[in-house]
Amino acid sequence: MNKFYVTTPIYYASDSPHIGTAYTTIAADILARWNRSKGKKVFFLTGLDEHGQKIEESALESGLTPQELVDSLAPKFKKTWENLNISNDDFIRTTEERHQKVVTEIIKRIFNNGDIYKGEYEGWYCIPDESFWTELQLVDGKCPQCGREVKKIREETYFFKLNKYQEKLLEFYNQNPDFISPETRKNEIINRVKEGLKDISITRTTVKWAIPFPFDKKHTVYVWVEALTNYISALDYPNGEKFKTFWPADVELMSKEINWFHSVIWPAMLFSAGIEPPKKNFIHGWLTVNGKKMSKSLGNVVDPNKIVEKYGADAFRYFLMREIPFGQDGDFSEKALLNRYNSELADQLGNLLNRVLVLVEKNFDGIVPKPLESSKLAKLALNIPKAVDDSMESFQFHNALNDIFYFVSEANKYINETKPWEIKDKGKLGGILYELLEVLRFLSILLYPFIPETSEKIIEQLGLEKKFSFEDLKWGVLKPGTKIKRGEILFKKIET
Ligand code: MSP
Numbered sequence: 001m002n003k004f005y006v007t008t009p010i011y012y013a014s015d016s017p018h019i020g021t022a023y024t025t026i027a028a029d030i031l032a033r034w035n036r037s038k039g040k041k042v043f044f045l046t047g048l049d050e051h052g053q054k055i056e057e058s059a060l061e062s063g064l065t066p067q068e069l070v071d072s073l074a075p076k077f078k079k080t081w082e083n084l085n086i087s088n089d090d091f092i093r094t095t096e097e098r099h100q101k102v103v104t105e106i107i108k109r110i111f112n113n114g115d116i117y118k119g120e121y122e123g124w125y126c127i128p129d130e131s132f133w134t135e136l137q138l139v140d141g142k143c144p145q146c147g148r149e150v151k152k153i154r155e156e157t158y159f160f161k162l163n164k165y166q167e168k169l170l171e172f173y174n175q176n177p178d179f180i181s182p183e184t185r186k187n188e189i190i191n192r193v194k195e196g197l198k199d200i201s202i203t204r205t206t207v208k209w210a211i212p213f214p215f216d217k218k219h220t221v222y223v224w225v226e227a228l229t230n231y232i233s234a235l236d237y238p239n240g241e242k243f244k245t246f247w248p249a250d251v252e253l254m255s256k257e258i259n260w261f262h263s264v265i266w267p268a269m270l271f272s273a274g275i276e277p278p279k280k281n282f283i284h285g286w287l288t289v290n291g292k293k294m295s296k297s298l299g300n301v302v303d304p305n306k307i308v309e310k311y312g313a314d315a316f317r318y319f320l321m322r323e324i325p326f327g328q329d330g331d332f333s334e335k336a337l338l339n340r341y342n343s344e345l346a347d348q349l350g351n352l353l354n355r356v357l358v359l360v361e362k363n364f365d366g367i368v369p370k371p372l373e374s375s376k377l378a379k380l381a382l383n384i385p386k387a388v389d390d391s392m393e394s395f396q397f398h399n400a401l402n403d404i405f406y407f408v409s410e411a412n413k414y415i416n417e418t419k420p421w422e423i424k425d426k427g428k429l430g431g432i433l434y435e436l437l438e439v440l441r442f443l444s445i446l447l448y449p450f451i452p453e454t455s456e457k458i459i460e461q462l463g464l465e466k467k468f469s470f471e472d473l474k475w476g477v478l479k480p481g482t483k484i485k486r487g488e489i490l491f492k493k494i495e496t
Pocket of ligand 1: 255
């Protein structure tokens with residue numbers, strides 16, 4: 001089926017978006033745009049995790065009700081994604097009724113399958129991560145995941161029989177070797193599952209800001225169980241057309257701290273409810289800022305909106321994807337961004353467009369000249385799309401950009417070597433410029449998922465319709481006689 005469903009985690013509506021959450025959302029956007037360019041029917045979901053103890057406590061701290069807190073944050077997220085040109089098809093909030101309905105439905109299915117039983121939970125709880133830990137798992141008495149304080153809890157609870165799914169999960173990982181990527185993240189999960197799975201607590205009696213547990217009004221549903229369900233509640237499970245079209249998800253993106261929930265608990269819940277698991281979880285790396293972990297207490301949390309104001313959305317998107325091999329940890333610094341901005345976006349890409357269009361204006365009154373029979377760049381153009389597509393399909397965004405920028409630098413080199421300004425033969429000069437214009441058209445399509453605003457500017461300046469389709473990656477589509485419309489330069493250099 002020619003569809004593609006990509007998701008981001010739903011971010012906690014307890015804080016404003018930052019460059020970490022922006023990173024995942026930009027990556028999802030790139031995949032969504034790429035797949036749209038390939039002609040697929042795409043559904044791209046992001047949203048907010050609005051229930052649970054973490055939100056309850058944050059609200060209390062800021063003197064708001066939980067509803068007021070999440071209502072104040074939702075527009076901030078939406079605005080930030082707009083500023084970053086995120087093309088999500090839906091934005092789910094877990095306080096919405098459509099979500100609560102599906103959570104109740106899935107709990108009922110799991111219950112009716114005999115996988116929920118009553119008991120008592122005693123152990124530790126990390127509120128910032130909303131996660132349960134045993135005494136043994138703690139590191140120096142703190143949360144092994146985030147290093148923060150944990151609270152002892154002892155409560156009546158309903159358990160989900162996670163243990164029952166141990167063998168089934170291992171078999172599933174075995175049969176679907178691409179379910180968790182990269183490999184190291186997969187091995188971590190498999191090893192942990194092999195060590196044995198404990199049934200997990202899925203209800204709380206002390207958390208009120210949550211969805212009621214349908215079988216016992218004293219209890220509410222554990223926030224992670226409801227949060228994971230967002231991926232199908234946004235599709236109107238069980239009867240919605242969207243569910244029929246888009247489930248299972250083609251890829252769920254996240255970073256490693258929540259891999260366990262997505263690669264163990266979520267598929268086990270789905271097995272129990274009789275629903276197919278997603279096709280893939282891709283676990284990307286963790287961003288630091290100037291080499292340090294980003295945290296409120298360090299005061300180094302970077303607001304993506306500020307970066308967009310200074311450098312534009314495209315420069316930020318480009319930097320993150322070019323700088324950090326997707327799947328590995330990486331660092332954000334404005335200095336590194338500025339370097340790439342000046343030397344790659346301004347000097348290489350921006351300059352290429354400007355040089356070529358100026359030459360076409362000067363020599364052909366801005367009219368696209370006729371091609372020659374043979375073309376050096378056409379040969380490159382034949383191979384680049386496939387190479388880029390292979391990288392995109394394996395989430396190697398930095399490799400895709402490397403290949404695209406190789407194309408840019410080859411085109412610049414071609415200008416330097418052929419010296420069009422010295423060529424007297426109009427036919428030959430026209431042929432060379434035609435090649436360069438075609439390269440620019442290819443570039444606008446290939447770069448569109450990464451830097452959509454810039455791609456739109458390129459295609460407009462080429463005098464063409466704003467359309468970015470993989471099908472048009474064929475040499476010779478640009479018609480001689482087209483009037484170019486040279487505009488502003490793409491990236492003004494910024495003094496360091
Ligand atoms: N609400 C849960 C997710 C529920 S999904 C069913 C949650 N929210 S979160 O706000 O903490 O977002 C975590 C996700 O944000 C990470 O998995 C990652 O996608 C992204 N990132 C947050 N900080 C990050 C970095 N510093 N670096 C890279 N990505 C990070 O967990």
